[in-house]
Amino acid sequence: EVQLVESGGGLVRPGGSLRLSCAASGFAFRWADMKWVRQAPGKGPEWVSRISSDSENIEYADSVKGRFTISRDNAKSTLFLQMNSLKSEDTAVYYCATRSDTIRGQGTQVTVSS
Secondary structure, rough: EEEEEOOOEEEEEEOOOOEEEEEEOOOOOOHOEEEEEEEOOOEEEEEEEEEEOOOOOOOOOOOOOEEEEEEEEEEHHHHEEEOOOOOHHEEEEEEEEEEOOEEEEOEEEEEEOO
8 A cells, every 4th residue: 555654743842853754655765756744724735845765855945944854764665854943833734745746644743832
């Protein structure tokens, strides 16, 4: 079965950190460019970061640059998002997806609140 399964979300205080994981199965993850997207309550999807299949090319949205780090482990078919210095505006459901959006996970909730 082709799927992406996110994990690692939760409730964290402002300034805290979380590390999201996205486990891939059923397709050739090592050849897939990947991305993280988030959707806050009442808002549309927002692209967060993307990474090429070989990790050579990485991009971030301005809103997370310097605070978030995307990475991947192709041997383990897993995508990561390290989130530091979290702010209340980072509260959202975070999804991993292939760059073309042909495969998307169910999402993991991140809530930043004191």
